Amino acid sequence: MFSTLASRVRRPSLMSKxxxxPTTLLPLFEDGMYMGWSGFTGVGYPKIIPIMLAEHVEQNNLQGKLKxxxxxxxxxxADTEDRWAKNNMIDRRYPHQVGKNIQAGINQGRIRFGDKHLNTKDKPKSHNLDVVIIEATEITEEGFIVPGASVGATCELIQMADKIIIEVNTKLPSFKGLHDMNFYHRGANRKPNLITRVDDRVGMTSIPVDPEKIxxxxxxxxxxxxxxxxxxxxSAALISGHILEFFAQEVKQGRMPASLPPLQSGIGNIANAIIGGLARGPFSNVRVWTEVIQDTFLDFFDEGKLDIASATSIRFSPECFDRFYARWNDYKDKIILRPQTISNAAELINRLGVVAMNTPVEFDIYGxxxxxxxxxxxxxxGLGGSGDFLRNSKYSIMHTPSTRPTKTDPHGISTIVPMCTHVDHTEHDLDVFVTEQGLADLRGLTPRDRAREIIDKCAHPLYKPILTEYLELSTKACMKDNMMHEPHMLRHAFDMHLNIKDKGTMRIEDWNVSK
Amino acid sequence: MFSTLASRVRRPSLMSKxxxxPTTLLPLFEDGMYMGWSGFTGVGYPKIIPIMLAEHVEQNNLQGKLKxxxxxxxxxxADTEDRWAKNNMIDRRYPHQVGKNIQAGINQGRIRFGDKHLNTKDKPKSHNLDVVIIEATEITEEGFIVPGASVGATCELIQMADKIIIEVNTKLPSFKGLHDMNFYHRGANRKPNLITRVDDRVGMTSIPVDPEKIxxxxxxxxxxxxxxxxxxxxSAALISGHILEFFAQEVKQGRMPASLPPLQSGIGNIANAIIGGLARGPFSNVRVWTEVIQDTFLDFFDEGKLDIASATSIRFSPECFDRFYARWNDYKDKIILRPQTISNAAELINRLGVVAMNTPVEFDIYGxxxxxxxxxxxxxxGLGGSGDFLRNSKYSIMHTPSTRPTKTDPHGISTIVPMCTHVDHTEHDLDVFVTEQGLADLRGLTPRDRAREIIDKCAHPLYKPILTEYLELSTKACMKDNMMHEPHMLRHAFDMHLNIKDKGTMRIEDWNVSK
Structure with missing residues (x-):
């Protein structure tokens, strides 16, 4: 049952806009413009205008000419940014993306992708945005915007906008009351953020917007x-089990409260398994301070074990969105959606003592x-919020299966390597690594001790001897040269990676080092 | 003219301790103990007890037996930790060190060095400290400790101490009034830190301590x-010039205030040159939010251009310490010394919008x-506070000469390399790179654009063609494989480094790639 548009645009004067x-808005758009969209992790993004523009490009063969x-x-x-990528409608893209075509565009060198922390520092060189398109579920009597299931960067995009287009979604319920809009003053002499508990509310439930810009x-x-x-x-179930056991140990040692510190969990299979495990687990009165609320959070609430979840986005499957809307009154007071500058703020992640959990592409023996x-x-x-959380959390945990398949070898890729081919998170910031094999607690360990712990606890049995040999050969070589802090063989650090191209697997037979 | 001890220990009951x-304290010390010392960047560290222990080890041939x-x-x-390192008296060492022997011990694999951010996150697994030794310049009537020219980790070490020994330095003036001791509650439900300006004072001028632990x-x-x-x-003068010109441009564009944002500058030659340049430069009413106050800060004050400097340590040369003490009343209200958990707090560096400047070992073409x-x-x-500042600042700047000498080539090492051999700061966090050649402003640029800007502006002319060729060959190779986001050739990424061992220079003649 849809609402009428008039019931969602509560400021009568705005009905004139x-x-x-939507095709009458085409003249607003020019090649080379800077554009902002609402949306976060595939929810709450504008659809009408982006799809209209995609159709315009497709119908008039403007691919590559309107970027x-x-x-x-x-x-x-997928229906918007990924379709745009396919149509070659994107020049620059910041700060995170998902989609087959957009990835292809970046890796073919057509799309210039700026991979940034989601809580990007306020950069004074930043460009104004010519047009910002926002999906709303209501416009209030004051003319303020009530977003839907995500807040993301909407507050900041509106502040940077020259022109604003609002898509009011009448198919969704109004999300009024779910948000806490407390966005940073961007200049000097900023005051402290007053949030000290997950369920603190310090802002408004809607976003002020200059009506003349609409x-x-x-x-x-x-x-x-x-x-x-x-x-x-x-594999995800085993990882979830290791992490719950680690939590239980920390509680037993008196280092964690019985209700656990506020939790952040990333996106995907393993994150869902961890939250699912917690829903069946021994901890209650749990609080979540995270980016994204996923499907298994509903079970966690329904089991009565999750008290409150603060995030910047709710990313359910269609089925779980139906379940959520059907029992709206049961969930609405247990969820707070905030701007990503708040959910991902160093100040707050640090103050709340969050446990951060994310999945990497690979990690190395030194962490x-x-x-x-x-x-x-x-x-x-892209990086997403992983850097915001892992750098500032009290516990920073990375989890991944210990291997991934290649075309010819079901264990062709070890996610534990001698040296990462790209570093997004350093040894200085990461505490715990988990694979289906086990959990390595690196707190208080120095590099060579960390390497032994990681190989011992996390590496797949097929790769343990290979990685151990790398560590031993490197140690021997670096002992000779007095560079024993973090032993490496630069000539061989990527041999496992290079072997994939040659032989379809990281399982190298020999390090080819004279012993 | 020294003070009497009684005039510095103002709580009479403590005179009984x-x-x-000091040799009568020998029985307190056992092999394997956990020990904390006050001190930061070579000032304010205890000397009497550490030197007594070093002499004990040397006189009784206990090297390696009392660690x-x-x-x-x-x-x-050099007279304490480095002498200890020489005597093999150090097992673990956290989180930063300076000294020929301690470096040697780490790189020979004798000393286990934990290289941590100076504002290390509160790690719940951390060990109690058996003995903590603090240098003070006064003990107040309440029995609280007034440190000298550094605060560093003293507050936290005292919180973790089982036993405390205080060395009261009567040769130094009492530093009472210079400090602002506002240390974090370590548990849950911490409140916001209320500092919003460099000269805010929110704490006490001395550190409470449990008298029973003394x-x-x-x-x-x-x-x-x-x-x-x-x-x-x-080279340092040229770098300083480039940075001042950049500041002037930012002010002209309206992106920086005329008094500049609060500045952080690292330690050493270039940092001193930048502050020296500012002392002669066009900016006034400048404020500094940093770790360490160095020699040229006195000129900056004397020129009337620096209003206030907040740091965790004053590290002057002996000559400048004399100058500082001689005009104590002119400087004392313009300097605030805080715990390193405050000077290096993400929350505050971010809120104040600091400009961070540090020197790396090397940086790569992608930043x-x-x-x-x-x-x-x-x-x-070690990392020191570079990660705390660069990650959270509004402007993150790295400066270094573009080359360093090897034994056989005055430009044998390029500080700009295809890929860093160790990553402490990622492309996501760094805005500006400066060498004597010029300044690369990377804000808003994607990886391949960054690489061109860095090579063009920062690389030494001898290395420009070599690095350009790496970029071009990598781009060509990655285009074939659809991995164009950040082109690399893993087989050759460290060829310049490996060439040093073989030929004493990074100036390679050929990338040995089939073209």
Whole structure:
């Protein structure tokens, strides 16, 4: 049952800005413009205008001739940014992306991708945005914007906008009351953020916007193109088990409260498994301070073990969104959505003593991690908030299966390598690594002790002897040269990676070092 | 003219803890103990007890038999930690060090060095400290400790101490009033730090301490073993000039205030040249939020251009300490010394919008930097506060000469390399690189654009063609493989480094890639 547009645009004077036919807005758009969209992890992004522009390009063969510099809090949808990428409509893209075509565009060198922390520092050189398009679920009587299931960078994009287009989604319920909009003053003499507990509310429930900047309001009845969550596999279940056991130990030692510190968990299979494990686990009155709320959070709430979740986005599968809307009143007071400058703020992650958990591409024996570039060069989705959380959390945990398959070897890639081909998180910031094999607690260990612990606890049995031999040969070589702090053989540090191209696997037979 | 000990120990009951002969404290010390010292960058560290222990080891041939796990805010002195290293008295050493022998011990694999951010996150696994030794310049009537020219980790060490020994230095003036001791509550539900301006004072001028933990008070008349500052060379002067010109441009563009944002500058030659340049420069009412106050700060004050400097340590040459003490009343209200958890707090560096400037070992064409490990393995001094500042500042700037000499080639080492052999700071965090050749402003640039800018502006002319060829060959290779985000050739990424061992220079003749 859809609402009427008038019931969602509560400021009567703004009804005059409603545009029935979005194609009449085409003259607003020019090649080379800077554009911002609402949205975060594929929810709450604008659809009507981006799809209209994509159709315009496709129908008039304008591929590569109408290109934009596109800024979105995190990823948008397959029906928008990925379709734009396919149409060669994107020049620059910041700061995070998801989609087959956009990845291809970046790695073919067509799209210039700026891989930034989601809580990007306020950079004074930043460009104004010519047009910002925001999906809203309501416009209040004051003319303020109520977003939907994500906040992301919407507050900051509005501050930087020359012109604003609002897509009011009447298919979604109004999310009014779920948000806490407390966005940073961007200049000098900023005051402290007063949030000290996960459930603190310090801001407004909607976003003020200059009505003179609003050039159009359009109605939308399109859904976010979210996908069903992946089924849990055995490896994710084992990882989840190791982490819950670690938590139990920390509680037993008196280092964690019985309700655990506030938790951050990343996106995907393993993150979902951890939250699912917690839903069935021994901890109650848990609080979550994270970026994204995923499917298994509903179970966690339903089991009565999760008290409150603060995030910048709710990214459910279509099925779980239905479940969420059906029991809106049961969940609405347990979720707070904030701007990503707040969810990912160093100040708050640090103050709250968050436990951060994320999945890397690979990590190395000394505890550096690569979250972005396969083989040092091929971009996946970008850093996202992993750096914000891992750098500032009280516990920083990285989890991944110990191997991934290649075309010819089901264990062709070891996610534990001698040296990362790209470093996004350094040894100085990471405390704990977990694979299906086990958990390595690196706190208080120096590099060579860390290497032994990582290989021993986390590496796949097929790779243990290979990595151990690298460590031993490196140690021997560096002892001769008095460089024993973090032993490496620069000539061989990437041999396992190079072997993939030659032989389809990281399982090298010999380090080819004279012993 | 020395003070009497009684005039500095203002709480009469504590005079009963005074120990005349420090050797009577020998029974307190056992092999394997965890020990903390006050001190930061070679000032304010205890001398009497560490030197007594060193003499004990030397006189009784106990080298390697009486070893300690040693925690100091940052570095201590040549007469203490370095002498200990020579005597093989150090097992673990955290989180920063300076000294020929301690470096040698780490790189020979004898000393286990934990290279940590100076504002290390509160790690719940951390060990109690058996004995903590603090240098003070006064003990107040309440029995609280007034440190000298550094605060560093003293507050936290005292919180973790089982036993405390205080060395009261009667040769130094009392520093009472210079400090602002506002140290973090370490548990949950911490409140915001209320500092919003460089000159805010929110704490006490001395450190509370449990009198029952004080096992001894000894008098000290030893000076810190600081060294004269290095003379400015041409390269440092050029770098300083580029940075001042950049500031002037930013002010002109309206992106910086005319008094500049609060400045952080690192330690050494270039940092001293920058501050010296500012003392003669066009900016006034400048404020400094940094770790260490160095010699040229006195000129900056004397020129009337520096309003206030907040730091955790004053590290002057002996000559400048004399100048400082002689005009104590002129300087005392313009300097605030804080704990390193405050000077280096992410929350505050971020809120104040600091400009951070530090020197790396090397940086790469895509903008990653190595601050610690030469050739990926050989430890210099450690990360220090560089990560705290560069990650959280509004402007993050790295400066270094474009080349360094080897034994056979005056330009044998390029500080700009294809890929860093160790990454401490990532491309996501660094804005500007400066060498004597010029300044590369990377804000808003994507990796391949950054590489061109860095090579063009910063690389030494001898290395420009070599690095350009690496970029071009890598781009060609990665284009074929669709990995164009950050092109590399993993097989050749360290060829310049490997060439040093073979031929004494990074000037390679050929990349040996089939073209």
């Amino acid at each position: 409603v545009v029935k036919d 934009f510099n596109l800024f979105v809090g995190a990823s948008s949808g 050039v159009a309001i359009v109605e939308s009845t399109r859904s976010d193109a979210t996908t069903p969550s992946e089924p849990m596999d055995e 550096h991690a690569n979250s972005t570039c396969v083989m040092g060069s091929r971009m996946l989705n | 005074v120990v005349k002969d 300690f796990n040693l925690f100091v805010g940052a570095s201590s002195g 096992v001894a008070i000894v008098e000290s008349t030893r000076s810190d073993a600081t060294t004269p500052s290095e003379p400015m060379d041409e 990653h930097a190595n601050s610690t490990c030469v050739m990926g393995s050989r430890m210099l001094n």
